[in-house]
Amino acid sequence: MPTVQQLFDLSGRVAIVTGGGTHLGRAMAETLSELGAAVYIASRRGDLCQQVAAELRARPLPLPAPSPGGRGTVRRLDVTGLACDATNEAQVNALVRRVVDDRGRIDVMVANAGGGRPSSYPPDGKLSEFMETIEVNMVSTYLCAQAAAREMVSTKRGSIIALGSIAATLGTDKRIYGKGFTRSGPHYMAAKGGVLMLTRALACEWGEHGITVNCISPGQVPKPGVVVPEQVEQFRQMNPLLRTGTPEDLKGAVALLASDAGRWITGQNIVVDGGWSAW
Secondary structure, eight states: OOOHHHHHOOTTOEEEEETTTSHHHHHHHHHHHHTTOEEEEEESOHHHHHHHHHHHHTSEEEOOSSOTTSSOOEEEOOEEEEEOOTTOHHHHHHHHHHHHHHHSOOOEEEEOOOOOOOOOOTTSOOHHHHHHHHIIIIIHHHHHHHHHHHHHHHHTOEEEEEEOOGGGTOOOOGGGOOTTOOOOOHHHHHHHHHHHHHHHHHHHHHGGGTEEEEEEEEOOOOOTTTSOHHHHHHHHHHSTTSSOOOGGGGHHHHHHHHSGGGTTOOSOEEEESTTGGGO
């Protein structure tokens, strides 16, 4: 029977994290590389991804004692930054092809690219805003999952991890959003709801090929400079744990789903929200 350390070990495996240059994506890319995987981070901002990859490669990671080789006490993370628009099918396919050409395989796809921006609400909402949000979140997830699965089918194993949100399953309580506060619009909620159902559908379709497909749904993880301090404090008070989330709070979930520790978990939505949805 493998040990817990062996179950979580990703040595020799290859992962892609879209939107991996900032915030949640960076934390998840860091996690996979710390566990031993060769990680490719990609976003529209290829320059940022290359910068982040260089920063992670420069950070020495202590090895467990005793380490192989005797003298070496640290190792360097294997991280590569690339440019890719996750809503562009040709670019997504080229990204996966590049990784397979480099490493001969892909084991983990974290379809993290997504997001939303403040926009109008019905009845004044614009169709263009709605469609853009669907494309950035749900279409990008589908394209990344599809491209990765084509390669995973041949190896009969692989983990696809989508990024959802508590907005996929909960309505918005407008009473807790004051003037100047940001909140998820119906377009974003619909898009993340679609990501959640896409996860379940693909898990059922691809399970016979040894591919797991799961979703991580974060709660309130304020991004610096985006959410005003007053709103962060409101979120803190509304959370059972009396704090908001940090990108590091997602490390455990992505480690579980990407590794053999989670090999019998598929079609699931892991909510990481500090208990927000438990009220």
